[in-house]
């Protein structure tokens with residue numbers, strides 16, 4: 155396993171649409187393991203392959219019940235097939251430096267995906283897990299959580315980011 159470099163906004167790689175995965179081999183398992191390690195090192199609760207420069211449809215999502223558990227699932231070719239309810243909650247992203255904002259998401263979703271063996275999986279998720287999955291699936295479509303915020307907030311963030319990057 156190895157920790158990968160996380161790409162940050164406004165790098166255009168984050169806007170690429172991820173390609174569907176059709177080969178379920180050891181390389182894919184290694185990629186998932188690297189993504190899990192990279193996510194916990196950051197630390198974060200979700201990571202999409204685009205964020206480490208690989209435009210393929212795989213995300214890892216934390217499902218730990220306590221802080222030191224480090225338990226995650228890898229979702230391949232995930233699709234949110236249904237959603238209901240709406241909740242506003244605070245979000246951040248490992249690819250969006252020093253910024254958090256409220257984002258409206260479905261409260262409950264149905265997810266269809268494949269696991270690392272290529273088997274079809276279908277499940278429901280609510281609240282925190284539903285939010286993380288929606289955020290990560292957005293990444294696979296080249297979308298970031300800041301695409302959900304107002305133009306004014308985004309302008310202010312871009313100004314702030316310029317300063318952050320200058321001081322790095």
Ligand code: NI
Pocket residue numbers: 246247248249289290293
């Ligand atoms: Ni993110």
